Amino acid sequence: MRGRDKTAGQSWLNEMRLLTASLRVRFILLVVSLFCGLTIVMIMAASYLDLRDEEKKALDRASAVAxxxxxxxVPHLTNHHYLILEQELESIVADPLVRHVQVFDPARNISVDGNPATSYFDASEMPADMARVLETGKQTFRLAGDLIEISVAIRAHGGEILGAAFIGIVRPEAGTVIWTIWQRNAVIAVFLLAIAMPITFHFGNGFLKPVRHLTQTAHRVSAGDFDAPFPVDRRDEIGVLARAYRDMVHRIRENLEHIHWLAFVDDVTKLFNRERFRQELEAAITAAGQTGEALAVLFIDLDRFKRVNDTYGHDVGDRLLLEIAGRITRELGIADGPVLSAGRSGAVLATGRLPEQPVVARLGGDEFAVLLPGRIRVSAAGDFAVNIVRAVAAPIDIAGVSIVVGASIGIAAYPSDATTCTGLLKNADIAMYQAKNGGGSGFRYYDAEFDRIASDRVRMEGELRTAMAHHEFELYYQPQIDAAGGTVVGVEALLRWHHPVRGVLAPGTFMDIAEETGLIVEIGAWVLETACRQGAIWARAGGNLRVAVNISQAQFLADGFAETVLEIVERTGLPAHLLELELTESMAMANTELVARAVDAMRGGGIRFAIDDFGTGYSSLAHLTRLPFDAFKIDRTFTAGIGVDKSAMVIVQTILAMARSLGYESVAEGVETPEQLAFVTSHGCRHVQGFLFGRPMTAEAFELWMAQHAARELRAILVAVKGGAMAKTLGDVSNLDAVCPRAVA
Incomplete structure (x- = not known):
């Protein structure tokens, strides 16, 4: 018996599955379900609104009774007719919806209610709401169980409060109201459903018949029958869908191999792309883990490629990448060169095997990667790297232009450096950056110390992002001296970072990170405004000190920089002629026309400009004559060579002569000894700056230094230099051999 019941149950389930498998049945069930769901939502919404309406009616009724x-x-309290008032209240309470009515006369402390069993002579407790109404004169109401309680003030015609009334009205029972509403709405829903079902069946059959036909055709196509007929002769949406599906199948049939090519091959270099390289590397790691062989990954990044793109455009950059890809593959001994015939044939990746030859890929931008198979020793990866660097460095002629780039390569090995695809690429990338930081055009094997350096760099980047918000930056000021008069004529604002762990950091430890992350613009704006604000304070105190501020390239090239500078000068109150902006020589020479236009706009407002670190770049005399600058600042590396390096002294003398010829002022940085001071002043340098006069110091320390030591110390230094024999000796560059015996030797 149980067996027959079980068999009957399974048969019923199978029939239900077959029944619901029909698209027609599913469509009808969907429509009915949606209709029922919407009906339930409609009934619930209507019931809620009706219930709220009933409660509002009850509240309005209670307000009317009040x-x-x-x-x-009013007349009864005025004339103290309490008996008549009591009778009228009893008639109101006779209404079954009115549960309680009470009037209180505060003048005689009498309470009259509509309860026949009580009298106004009886002592009764006055509700708290009535007392509140007597105090405020405002109507109150609240819901208390099945009652709506309202308290109102009884006012004379003149507005005077004569007393208070308290009314309790019966609330309608929610359950009874909801049940009545649901019965009404349910009848409406059943009626609508009875009308909708036949209509749904009729239109469902007509709509789904061509869909079933199209579905059957799609199944035949998925089984490999690309010649299955589509109902393309229909003029409705089904016909449009059929024609679109037919065309799509045709395109898929023709372009399947091309899709595979696009999925795994870089379109510019015809090398594998990042995804295909990842699959190859993971497959090689799996195979090497089984055989115990080692693998090597080379991460290649081109040096100076961005400059090529910016100068000649992306078309030339793409042709350069294609040529570089060909050189790399030829150095690795890949016969096909950069064009991968396997990619075009749609070959599927074979997993669990080691590659028979090196695998080359372009990861993106100017980055390439090479996977050396296990048969090549990891120690030999350096030889491949040397050959690739040499091949890439050879000049490339594109469109009549000879282009020279370099390659920095990082090498990571499996399993010694990492055991995953991500780890190998990451560590090879870290090693590549070490090669690039070492000057480029070379290679580095991965070292765990590189990882620590990279982690420190990432950590410092995060700390640098929060330093501004935590007010960890401060400006130090180094005095600039007029060597002729011994007076302080200005200061250079120098940034310092009060790191919470590493202490006070100079810009050299973090400025390159700020430039890479773009934080240099925000930091530079803070430096400029802070320096201008401090300079304005000194100017108002009577100090005529010029404030020099270094400007980064990103900050200078930012949109609206000139307007921002002029607005800061005006806002802080610093006289414009006391602000001097310093641009490095390489910045000034990069785009002289752009620099000249931007500088002219600010010099028109009175701001001075100086070329910083002069002598370290590649200035053109023709360009220098067109740049609207006010001063040269001789780089400290040349100043440090005075008395030691004959060539440095010649360079300093030449720069000073050039400055005089072009009408520029000159400032010698890094003056630390009397000999250096004597040399630069004897050759016409009037303004000097360096540890000989004062180290960079906070604004407060600078003010104290000015007040206590500056005048006396500067006079002593200048008198000693001018009166000493060193000034006479260094005054003529012909005596350099006597001054620099080590340089001559």
């Missing part, structure tokens, strides 16, 4: 009682009570 107004009636208030009006009836």
């Amino acid at each position: 107004v009636t009682v208030s009006r009836l009570a």
Whole structure:
């Protein structure tokens, strides 16, 4: 018996599955379900609104009763007719919806209610709401169980409060109201459903018949029958869908191999792309883990490629990448060169095997990667790297232009450096950056110390992002001296970072990170405004000190930089002629026309400009004559060579002569000894700056230094230099051999 019941149950389930498998049945069930769901939502929404309406009616009814009682009570309270008032309240309470009515006369402390069993002579407790109404004169109401309780003030015609009325009205029972509403709405829903079902069946059959036909055709196509007929002769949406599906199948049939090519091959270099390289590397790691062989990954990044793109455009950059890809593959001994015939044939990746030859890929931008198979020793990866660097460095002629780039390569090995695809690429990338930081055009094997350096760099980047918000930056000021008069004519604002762990950091430890992350613009804006604000304070105190501020290239090239500078000068109150902006020589020479336009706009407002670190770049005399600058600042590396390096002294003398010829002022940085001071002043340098006069110091320390030591110390230094024999000796560059015996030797 149980067996027959079980068999019957399974048969019923199978029939239900077959029944619901029909698209027609599913469509009808969907429509019915949606209709029922919407009906339930409609009934619930209508029931809620009706219930709220009933409650509002009850509240309006209670308010009307309260107004009636208030009006009836006015003459009776005025004339103290409490008995008549009591009778009228009893008639109101006779209404089954009115549970309680009470009037209170504060003048005689008498309470009258509509309860026949009580009298106004009886002592009764006055509700708290009535006392509140007597105090404020405002109507109150609240819901208390099955009652709506309202308290109103009874006012005379002049507005005077004569007393208070308290009314309790019966609330409609929510359950009874909801049940009545649901019965009404349910009848409406059943009626609508009875009408909708036949209509749904009729239109469902007509709509789904061509869909079933199209579905059957799609199944035949998925089984490999690309010649299955589509109902393309229909003029409705089904016909449009059929024609689109037919065309799509045709395109898929023709372009399947091309899709595979696009998925795994870089379109510019015809090398594998990042995804295909990842698959190859993971497959090689799996195979090497089984055989115990080692693998090597080379991460290649081109040096100076961005400059090529920016100068000649992306078309030339793409042709350069294609040529570089060909050189790399030829150095690795890949016969096909950069064009991968396997990619075009749609070959599927074979997993669990080691590659028979090196695998080359372009990861993106100017980055390439090479996977050396296990048969090549990891120690030999350096030889491949040397050959690739040499091949890439050879000049490339594109469109009549000879282009020279370099390659920095990082090498990571499996399993010694990492055991995953991500780890190998990451560590090879870290090693590549070490090669690039070492000057480029070379290679580095991965070292765990590189990882620590990279982690420190990432950590410092995060700390640098929060340093501004935590007010960890401060400006130090180094005095600039007029060597002729011994007076302080200005200061250079120098940034310092009060790192919470590493202490006070100079810009050299973090400025390159700021430039890479773009934080240099925000930091530079803070430096400029802070320096201008401090300079304005000194100017108002009577100090005529010029404030020099270094400007980064990103900051200078930012949109609206000139307007920002002029606005800061005006806002801080610093006289414009006391602000000097310093641009490095390489910045000034990069785009002289752009620099000249931007500088002219600010010099028109009175701001001075200086070329910083002069002598370290590649200035053109023709360009220098067109740049609207005010001063040269001789780089400290040349100043440090005075008395030691004959060539440095010649360079300093030449720069000073050039400055005089072009009408530029000159400032010698890094003056630390009397000999250096004597040399630069004897050759016409009037303004000097360096540890000989004062180290960079905070604004407060600088003010104290000025007040206590500056005048006396500067006079002593200058008198000693001018009166000493060193000034006479260094005054003529012909005596350099006597001054620099080590340089001559």
